[in-house]
Amino acid sequence: MNANQHFDTILQQRLDEKESEGLLRKLVDKTSYIDFCSNDYLGFSQKILHNTNPLPSGATGSRLVTGNSALAEATEKIIAHFHHAEAALVFNAGYMANVGLFSCIASKGDTIISDEYIHASIIDGIRLNYANRYKFKHNNLEDLEKKLQVATGQIFVAVESIYSMGGDEAPLEAIVELCKKHSALLIVDEAHAIGVFGNKGEGLVCKYNLQNYVYACIYTFGKALGLHGAVVTGSNTLRNYLINNARSFIYATALPPHTYLQIQEAYTLLPLADRNALYELISYFRDAVKSIKDVTFTDSHSPIQAAIIGDNFKAKALTEKLAAKNIYAKAILSPTVPVGTERLRICLHTFNTKEQIDALVNEIKKISA
Known part of the structure; x- marks a missing residue:
């Protein structure tokens, strides 16, 4: 084993430790999922055109x-x-x-x-x-x-x-x-x-x-x-x-x-953005989760909502269950948030539908049943 391979072994051990603690991060291609994760609250990423003006492709310096x-x-x-x-x-x-x-x-x-x-x-x-x-x-x-x-x-x-x-x-x-x-x-x-x-x-x-x-x-x-x-x-x-x-x-x-x-x-x-439509979806979500008695949700009137799960492994498992239903919401683990407040972070957008919110809430209900 050469020096490069030896150091890779050390790094892999560190990664294995993270995985054993439920802290290993992985990249996810979310393009095929219902988006309850991104910060694109108004859907602008799909609206703003790639400008075709004949401009340089780079700034060439600071x-x-x-x-x-x-x-x-x-x-x-x-x-x-x-x-x-x-x-x-x-x-x-x-x-x-x-x-x-x-x-x-x-x-x-x-x-x-x-x-x-x-x-x-x-x-x-x-x-x-x-x-x-x-x-x-x-x-x-x-x-x-x-x-x-x-x-x-x-x-x-x-x-x-x-x-x-x-x-x-x-x-x-x-x-x-x-x-x-x-x-x-x-x-x-x-x-x-x-x-x-x-x-x-x-x-x-x-x-x-x-x-x-x-x-x-x-x-x-x-x-x-x-x-x-x-x-x-x-x-x-x-x-x-x-x-x-x-x-x-x-x-x-x-x-x-x-x-x-x-x-x-x-x-x-x-x-020109339809913020009222976003506020309506936020209210709809907040009303829908009131029926979930065993999961605490953060007190938020913003597009960011969070279900406090309280455990890294349970939060990750919920994300995986949602992904299996074509829903993408992100588990936020400690130490990013304090131990005991590990959560499912949910972002609402103008392009989400009430039917999609219903599907998301129903899956969260199952973990408290």
């Missing part, structure tokens, strides 16, 4: 080298206007936006306080920073205030408006008041709210008219917009600071030109 264009900057102005912000800066992915922002926004001696259920990308960004870091209990205002009282330097508070694993909403208005009281800057990840909430799909910050009290927002294009990339909105000063300090922006090849056209098209479609 935005700071050859990748910038009038098209990119025009797109950012459209986005900033849509979200009632002064400026916007596009990143290649939500992960890159969060890592770039949080890794450079604070300095040594400052403090970043984040909800314990915040996105992993924000956690990774904070870890790259020299600031002090505290976590507060999920959506717990009392615990947040305790952390604010001991924070030093410039204080930043990081939350999601809609949390990705349970679909529950942050108490944004109350958090804004606490931030005002302690002179903290609030940063809101709107990944799962854009397109879904607000008169035009602007997200919850705009829905509650809080944009003047939130320092920065992150909007990703890979959820309701059905595309790729992300944007940070805020002041012109913040935009210029990120251009000069966010390494995931500085050293990344820019998005290809046609992607900016698709982003513009998505923002044109957002005000």
Whole structure:
């Protein structure tokens, strides 16, 4: 056995350990399944055309080298206007936006306080920073205030408006008041709210008219917009600071030109999307699961719903049973979620039907029978 084979043996042992613990991840081709898993809440991935304009296939470099264009900057102005912000800066992915922002926004001696259920990308960004870091209990205002009282330097508070694993909403208005009281800057990840909430799909910050009290927002294009990339909105000063300090922006090849056209098209479609149809399906699902007595569902009025199974193996088994019925919903395992809260994560979309929801709910009922 050569060195390569020997190391592969070590890696396989690690994979076997994960499998024995019910933690082994596998790729799934979902194209033939009824989709209760993707973040394509409005079905935009099927609506936005592959633009046929004679544009280059690539950006040829980072935005700071050859990748910038009038098209990119025009797109950012459209986005900033849509979200009632002064400026916007596009990143290649939500992960890159969060890592770039949080890794450079604070300095040594400052403090970043984040909800314990915040996105992993924000956690990774904070870890790259020299600031002090505290976590507060999920959506717990009392615990947040305790952390604010001991924070030093410039204080930043990081939350999601809609949390990705349970679909529950942050108490944004109350958090804004606490931030005002302690002179903290609030940063809101709107990944799962854009397109879904607000008169035009602007997200919850705009829905509650809080944009003047939130320092920065992150909007990703890979959820309701059905595309790729992300944007940070805020002041012109913040935009210029990120251009000069966010390494995931500085050293990344820019998005290809046609992607900016698709982003513009998505923002044109957002005000026209039938959000009421989505809300109706959410209500239909919530009513349907009330009859299931032995499974707890998260308290969510968003497209993200979750059935708490409480065991990795049982959650995976439920996913497999659903797949056998041509239904795809994803098991979320610990440590992605806390031990004992392993779950089936269900995403509802405008293209799902009530009949499909009935089939899904009936299968979940069987595990509690």
